[in-house]
Amino acid sequence: MSRSLKALIGPSILNSDLSKLFEESQKLMDNGADYLHLDVMDGHFVPNLTFGHPIVKCLRNHIKDAFFETHMMVSRPEQWIAPMADAGVNQYTFHIEPVTNVEEICRKIKEHGMKAGVAIKPGTPVEEVEEYISVADMVLIMTVEPGFGGQKFMEDQMAKVQYLRKHYPLLNIEVDGGVGPSTIDCCANAGANMIVSGTAVTGSKDQMATIKLLRDTVQTAIDKVKNTE
Ligand SMILES: O=C(CO)[C@H](O)[C@H](O)COP(=O)(O)O
Numbered sequence: 408m409s410r411s412l413k414a415l416i417g418p419s420i421l422n423s424d425l426s427k428l429f430e431e432s433q434k435l436m437d438n439g440a441d442y443l444h445l446d447v448m449d450g451h452f453v454p455n456l457t458f459g460h461p462i463v464k465c466l467r468n469h470i471k472d473a474f475f476e477t478h479m480m481v482s483r484p485e486q487w488i489a490p491m492a493d494a495g496v497n498q499y500t501f502h503i504e505p506v507t508n509v510e511e512i513c514r515k516i517k518e519h520g521m522k523a524g525v526a527i528k529p530g531t532p533v534e535e536v537e538e539y540i541s542v543a544d545m546v547l548i549m550t551v552e553p554g555f556g557g558q559k560f561m562e563d564q565m566a567k568v569q570y571l572r573k574h575y576p577l578l579n580i581e582v583d584g585g586v587g588p589s590t591i592d593c594c595a596n597a598g599a600n601m602i603v604s605g606t607a608v609t610g611s612k613d614q615m616a617t618i619k620l621l622r623d624t625v626q627t628a629i630d631k632v633k634n635t636e
């Protein structure tokens with residue numbers, strides 16, 4: 408049986424009311440999110456702080472069945488693998504920029520029962536992440552400088568997505584930053600299938616409709632390519 412790509416929407420709770428992390432997260436799942444994208448920042452790799460594994464573990468105690476992806480914007484990704492696995496994380500996505508042992512980190516993530524995602528910032532060439540595709544489960548192309556929610560989508564990053572999709576038809580490619588109804592066509596047509604959307608979803612009056620619009624747009628683009636093969 409051939410494997411096929413699926414459109415998946417993972418809202419980011421970064422810009423929501425974090426004092427209500429559980430309620431906000433549950434609401435997103437109830438409104439049709441496929442997974443939750445949890446932005447972890449260490450104040451060193453990026454100039455901002457969010458939360459770490461103790462909070463993720465508390466969230467997991469209240470939300471048993473959602474797929475949790477942690478987007479690790481940290482200088483020492485290796486340090487947090489075991490605690491995040493213990494916190495119930497399903498996918499550990501880290502930036503390749505601050506480390507030299509990407510393969511080893513991916514191996515360790517998998518040994519801890521999680522999927523491994525490799526991420527690049529806008530200034531990092533796509534070739535630098537391409538060499539790790541065989542050891543990773545997903546590639547994240549950032550469409551803003553990591554660190555803050557609510558920034559403007561960087562359309563020029565779509566060339567990286569197009570390149571990866573052309574050469575790796577079944578690769579899970581995620582985009583993150585400034586993605587919403589006004590930029591989703593761009594992402595879908597370039598070939599992204601995993602969509603992180605923060606402000607556009609959490610700030611929307613109708614979360615369910617917004618999540619559906621994002622998913623339908625991406626799935627339609629995937630099906631179109633499938634039908635021309
Ligand atoms: O990783 C991130 C920022 O570093 C966030 O996931 C991202 O910015 C999502 O928020 P928005 O859709 O509002 O841009």
Ligand SMILES: [Fe+2]
Pocket residue numbers: 419444445446478583603
């Ligand atoms: Fe993120």
